[in-house]
Structure formats: C-alpha cells, structure tokens
Amino acid sequence: MIHELLTPLTIREGYQQLNGQRLWVRQILPGGAADGPWLVFLHDALGSVAQWKDFPQAVCRATGLPGLVYDRQGHGHSDPLSQERKKDYLHQEALEVLPALLDCLNIQAPVLVGHSDGGSIALIYAARHAVTALVAIAAHIYVESIGRKAMEEMVHLYESGQLKAQLAKYHGDKTDALFWAWADTWMQADFADWQISELLPAIQGAALIIQGKQDPYATDQHALDIAAGIGPHAQCRLIADCGHLPHKEKKEELLEMIVNFVQKTVSSH
Template sequence: MHTLALRGHTLEVVRRPSAHPRPEAPALVFLHEGLGSIAMWRDFPQRVADATGCEAIVYSRHGYGRSSPLTAPRTPDYMHVEALQILPAVLDALQLRAPILVGHSDGGSIALIHAGGTPAPVRGVVVMAPHLYVEDVALEGIRRTVDAYRTTDLRARLARFHADVDGVFAGWSDIWLHPDFRDWNIEAFVSAIPCPVMAIQGEDDEYATMDQIDRIARLAPDVDLVKLADCRHSPHKDQADAVVEAIASFVARLLDDPH
C-alpha cells in the first residue's frame, strides 16, 4: 500500500502482481462502487490477477477509504470529472498505458465514460452492475439504504473501510437523490467506446434492471454480456467464481487477439 499525491489530495493505492504473470500483459485497474474502497474489494483483485496473468492496481478515489476526505458536496458531473480528469491523471502518475479497466457500479460508469470520452488507449473494459442512466429502481434502492444507514448497523460496518464514513455515505446518497441528477446519462460515451467491453449484471440487482447492460450491447460495437442468476448488485461477491472465470476468458481473448 502506498499513497499517490494528486491535485492537492492523496489517494491510497495498492499494486498486486499476478502469481502467474503473463509477459507484456496490461495492468488491470479496479474502480470501486459508490460506497467502496480498496479494502472493500477484499481478495477479488488478487484472484483476477492470478487468473489473468495481469497485475492488479486498486485505488480508493478521493473521499473514500483512507484517501483524502471530501471537503465539498459532490456535483451531478462527479463521475465525468473522475473519468475525464482524475483517472487519466492517475494512469499517468502510475505510468500505465492501455490498461484494462474493471469497474463496479459507479466505478463501472466511470470506466465507460473514460473509455468513450478520452483519447487515452484502453485495451478493454469490464463493468459489473454499471449505470448508464438513472432508473426509478436505483432511487428506491438508495432510499432503502439511507434508511438502513440510519436505523441498522450499516454505518458501523462501512466505518471499518472508510476514514470518513459519513462523508462517503452523504457524498453518494445525496447526489444520487438530488433532483438535478435525475437526467444524468452516459449513453453518448458508451456509443463512442472503441475497445471490447464485458458487461456483467445480476438478475436480482436491487439498484438496476438488466436494461443497463442491454443498452451497452446495443450501443457499443464489441460487447460480451454476462447475466447471473442468484446475484444482486455485487456480482464479484455474490458470484465470485463465475465472475473471475468470465473476466479471465475475456482477458485471454484480448491478449490472444493480434489486433
């Protein structure tokens, strides 16, 4: 674990080599969910690194985990800022070129915006439960989570992973439930993605319908869809073996393709 100084903030970063490194393999860069952090990925990045032969690089975005806390409320374009400004700076600072992005939920949306909205080369994108637009089911799920944060042990459980747990939670829930966020949409970025995409979603996702990844398949030119039964909003936790296997197959296709 080390820290990366970036734009007046510090980000916690960890690099995990593969137990079975593949020569010339690109790095996998993991982008966490709206309440996530390095620690909340648990052993999943290492499992994917070992299965693919790629190094796994994981960081907590500004405001999350042990990275610098937020000092101002989020704005409706916060994922665009992360994708188009912060992520390119992170990749440059870590000297990464043409990585494979692996994003979950908000992190998946950030990966899609980056791949379709910047000239920086991306070898491939894996997204799990991404959001392309705001659905009613997402807002209903967030309202239930807000209630759980106030009335159950959810706050205590999240506090194990974040230095500023209240800032993390408010930064996520307040902006998603803000009226100005209702029209948020990234479909234009998805239609501009030139690289292969794998989109994974659980059939029991409590924050989205399957239309989210079906739209990716309609908009982008090269998309593999993985739809998982008995799986909610975190496929890498609910169906970890299936997700690792799917990502390993996708990465193998990318690395074996001479183009």
Template sequence: MAEIQWQERRLILDDGTEIFALHGRHPHNEGWDRPTLVLLHEALGHIDMWKDFPQLLADATGMDLLVYERRGYGRSSPITLPRPDDYLDREGRDWVKPVLDAAGLEQVILVGHSDGGSIALIAAAALPERVVAVITEAAHIRIDPLTTAGIIAAVELYNATDFPEKLARYHGERTDILFRAWHETWLRDRFQPLDLMGWVQNIHCPALIMQGAEDEYGEVSQVEDIVSGIGERATGVFIPQCGHVPHLQAKKATLQAMTQFIESLAL
C-alpha cells in the same frame, strides 16, 4: 509460477491529491508489454471491500493489477460536499488519467463495479489510446426507478440499523460524508438528468458488461443499452441468482467470465 507481489503505493497527483493504491506485480511479467488490470470500486467502496477478488483475478489471469481508492475514500485525499451532479463524468474524464500517470501505467484494462463501472465506461471513451478493454459490474448510465428505490431503502437502513458502523470499519470518520455524497447526489433533483450514453457510444475497445440478474440497484435495460451503444465489441452477461455485487455474491461465475473475456483478447 511465482506469486504476485503486492506493494502499497501513495500516488501523488500534479495538484497534490494523494491516492492510496495496492499494486500487484507478477515477477514473470517483468519486461513484458502487457496491460495492467485496474479495479475501480463502487460508490461506498474501499480497497478492502473487494475482499480476495483482486488476488483471485490476478492469479487467474497472470496479469498485474492496480486497485485504488478514489478521492474521498479510505486513505486517499478527502472531498467536500456538495458533490457535483456530473461527478461520474469528472472521475472518468479528468481523474483516471492522472492516476494512471502517477502509477506509471500506460496500457490498462479497466474493471469497474457500480459507480466504478460507470467511471470505467467514461474513461474507456476518454482514453482510447490507453484503455484496451473494459469490464463492468452493475454499471449505470442513468438513474432508473430501481436505482432510486434501492438508494431510498439504503438510506432507511443507514438511519435505523448498524449500517453506519459497518461502513465505518472502512471509512472511519469519513463515513457520513461519503454516504451523504452518494445518496444526496443520486436523489436530488437535477437540472440535467444523468445520461452517459454519449460516452458509451464512443467506446471502441472490447467490453464485457456484467450484472446480477437480481440486481437491486439497476434494471436489465442498463446492460442492454450499454451493449447496444458500444456495438459488436460488447458482450452482456447476466449472472443468475446474484444481486448488486457479482464479485462477492457469485465469485466463481464472475471470475470465470472475466478470465475468459481477458483470454479472448489474446494480449
């Protein structure tokens, strides 16, 4: 089997927004009507922060894969503050479709981590004709006490350690605005509490809902409620001895779970 071939792409949306992406294509998929895996990164994410996981997932499944940086991140168009309370809804409802359109993708399987997982759930509900399955790691549908405590701890690290320098390796001069966009939005008092359950209950495709058993940003009830909201087409998986980033902290188990789920779809 020939190796996947990666291409850097700068997707131009109708409003002029630029989205930086890596598009991997397998030569053996040429002419096949198979969905593409689309990876959605976390709240402080970047393509490079996935490390080698996109390559491993593409190799294990034999599927084409698109991984991109949302607005404000990496090499995509910038954002401004303050970020709206409902930014997750907007990303999933309003922005995933234009990105898929610009990339020329019709049928997709969304694979989202943390914020990206929440966005994937929303997009699965909003785009039922295009999202054939959804996989999430550490998705959140509300702000729970563990989420708040984890973000407060991250702010303390940001102010007292070399955490900003580590993030700057990926985000450069955008580092501070992205960190503020994350923690200020999640920690501010909201007129309407975050509640994505309405989206979850409108997901009708197969779903694999994953979380590290020791996730420092989300209670186990996040997974339980997502699975309950979707119903019988959803499967919940807790990965032992794993925190918030299963695809790095428990790479083998995460890759195996995702691959088995995708194979079960019989695409």
C-alpha cells in the same frame, strides 16, 4: 472453473500524491508476469480497496497480469472529500483523476474492471481514452426508478445505524461525508436526467458488461442497453441469483467470466 495459478504475488501499497491529495494505491505484481496491459480496478460508490477483498488478486493471479486498485478521494485510506460533490462527479473521476493517476504510474491502454460507480467511470474513460478492454459490472448509464427506490432503502438502513457501522470499518471518520455525498447526489431531483448513453458509441475496446439478475439498482435492460450502445464488440452477461455485488455473491462465476474474456482479448492484441 478457473484454477488460479500458483504464482506468487508481490503487493506494493502506499500513498500517491495527486493534485494536492493523497490517494491510497495498491499494486499487484504477479511473479514472472509477461508483458501485458495493467488491470485497473475501480470500486463502487461506497467502496474501497479493502472492500474488493481478494478479488483483484485472484484476477491478476489467473491472468498473469499486473493490477492497480486504489481508493478514490473520500474513500478508504485516501484523503477526505474536500469539496461538495457535483452532478458530474463521475466525469471528473474518469476524465481528470483517473488519467492523471495512470500517467503518474506510467500505465497505458489498461484493462478497466469497474463496479457500479466504478463501472460508469470505466465507460466514460474508455469513450475518451484508449483501453485494451473494459469490464463494467453493475454499471449505470442513466437513472432508473428501481434504483432510486433501492437508494431510499439504503438511506433508511444507514439511518438505523447498521449500514453506517459496516461502512465505518473501511472509511472511518469519512463515512458520513461519503454516504451522504452519494445519497444526496443521486436522490436530488435534478439528477434524475443524468445519463451517459451518448458516450458509448465512442468506446473502441472490447467490452464485457455484467449484471446480476436480482440487482436492486437496475433492470436487466440497463445492462443490455449498455452493450447495445457500445456496439458489436461488447457482450452482455446476466448472472442468475445475483444482486449488486457479483464479486462477493458469485465470485467464482464472475472470476471465470472476466479471466476468460481478458485472456481472449489480450491474446488477440
């Protein structure tokens, strides 16, 4: 079990201007942190800084490394979406927005920790840019029928009002635009052939691929395929009795996996 160090954390948060848009950014700075890479947390398709809860702080405190968490455009406190979402939206986030944000903040060779869409963004980024390591939680590299069925259920839940009310707590009047940008993109017929498998062999940093065994959006094979595509420097961990949100459903188990992996990887650099 991971015992978090009793290290005080300094939290700095506010808006970062980027290409004419405001992104809400939170920096987590452990007191007396040693020199080391930044942990960069990338939320899921309907997520935000706030929806991570205190998980990023727990990882930063346990590793002693600084952390960056931010709301992508259309999420949380960041500016609303300003254009129709395109099929390559994950590539845009990974190859345009994220590099520009890290450059603004002078963050190099980060340890990426991405969940769901954020996991896919981490994989795409790491195929083109240097990373110290990456952790991809419930990421996707292709579209599975099981995932489309789960999305259909989410649409029904949203239309019933229950899910919308939950999301509105975090996204306010951006909620409808955010939800339908996600659902309409993934459910459209020409998105069925979306995949990023060919990028995986280019990833050079150590990689930890994590997925819940009861994840409704993907089969176990999906996570195994990601690790196999990256190569021998990737490991895959499947969490029993866990769905799509390991940082909420199995927080302590996930925390231990990530902290052990990060500490081992950083110490070897």
